[in-house]
Amino acid sequence: xxEQYRVYAPFIGPFDPCPxxxxxxxxxxPQLFLGxxxxxxxxxxxYEALAKGTLxxxxxxxxxxxxx
Amino acid sequence: xxxxxxxxxxxVRVSKCDPRMARYLIExxxxxxxxxxxxxxxxxxxxxxxDKVIGLxxxxxxxxxxxxxxxxxxxxxxxxxxxxxxxxEAGLGDHYANHDKALFYNNAAGVPWTAxxxxxxxxxxxxxxxxxxxxxxxxxxxxWLIDMTDDVDLQDSLKFLREREVVHSQRFREAxxxxxAEQGKKTFY
Numbered sequence: 001x002x003e004q005y006r007v008y009a010p011f012i013g014p015f016d017p018c019p020x021x022x023x024x025x026x027x028x029x030p031q032l033f034l035g036x037x038x039x040x041x042x043x044x045x046x047y048e049a050l051a052k053g054t055l056x057x058x059x060x061x062x063x064x065x066x067x068x
Numbered sequence: 069x070x071x072x073x074x075x076x077x078x079x080v081r082v083s084k085c086d087p088r089m090a091r092y093l094i095e096x097x098x099x100x101x102x103x104x105x106x107x108x109x110x111x112x113x114x115x116x117x118x119d120k121v122i123g124l125x126x127x128x129x130x131x132x133x134x135x136x137x138x139x140x141x142x143x144x145x146x147x148x149x150x151x152x153x154x155x156x157e158a159g160l161g162d163h164y165a166n167h168d169k170a171l172f173y174n175n176a177a178g179v180p181w182t183a184x185x186x187x188x189x190x191x192x193x194x195x196x197x198x199x200x201x202x203x204x205x206x207x208x209x210x211x212w213l214i215d216m217t218d219d220v221d222l223q224d225s226l227k228f229l230r231e232r233e234v235v236h237s238q239r240f241r242e243a244x245x246x247x248x249a250e251q252g253k254k255t256f257y
Contacts, residue, residue: 027207027208027211029207029234029237030234030238031234031235031237031238031241034238035241035245036242036245037238037242050078051228052228052231053078053227053228053229053230053231053232053235054231054232054234054235059231059234059235059238060231061230061231061234062227063210063211063214063227063230065214065215065217065218065223066215067215067218
């Protein structure tokens with residue numbers, strides 16, 4: 001997992017029926033923070049950009065499946 | 069007018085025979101936050117939005133159709149060789165009864181697509197905020213789809229599509245900034 005997530009610890013009740021998940025995660029990808037994109041940001045190589053889905057590392061948001 | 073290029077925007081390879089995944093993927097085909105809803109929403113809103121952002125809606129709406137094709141390809145590959153018995157086991161018995169192996173615009177629960185999923189309010193800020201929300205919801209849907217398969221090749225294509233939602237959201241947010249800056253001429257960006 002990358003740094004593009006936040007964690008919180010939900011309340012765990014004493015009588016919950018199932019084993020608790022102690023920490024919960026949610027995505028906070030870069031578009032939430034960038035504002036208007038500045039000019040001349042560093043770029044991926046064309047091949048890398050095609051594979052990643054964006055030309056700019058500043059907008060790249062890796063995601064790993066939760067069960068991995 | 070459109071020019072069609074007979075290839076996918078990003079390669080779709082499916083390595084695991086998992087017809088059940090097709091049932092989940094159909095959410096992005098005919099679901100409320102799916103690619104069809106996105107394409108039709110943007111390509112319709114663009115007529116009544118300030119000139120400066122019409123092109124953005126055209127470009128993104130067009131790209132959503134390219135994504136729709138990728139989802140269709142995934143669903144087709146996962147179902148085309150399945151027996152009726154396999155489809156029933158995968159939870160696609162209802163689908164088979166209604167559509168054989170044809171694709172259809174419905175969500176993962178089989179609810180058919182409806183124009184009520186999309187809005188064109190005519191207010192540029194209201195419309196763009198809906199578009200941003202739509203991109204974030206589609207991004208989340210891709211996350212849950214990635215979580216639900218262990219096929220790394222399918223995950224790869226889904227990760228590409230998720231990244232495109234991130235970029236589209238960024239561009240819609242910039243469109244809002246452009247429309248905000250128009251009046252006061254505050255060029256703070």
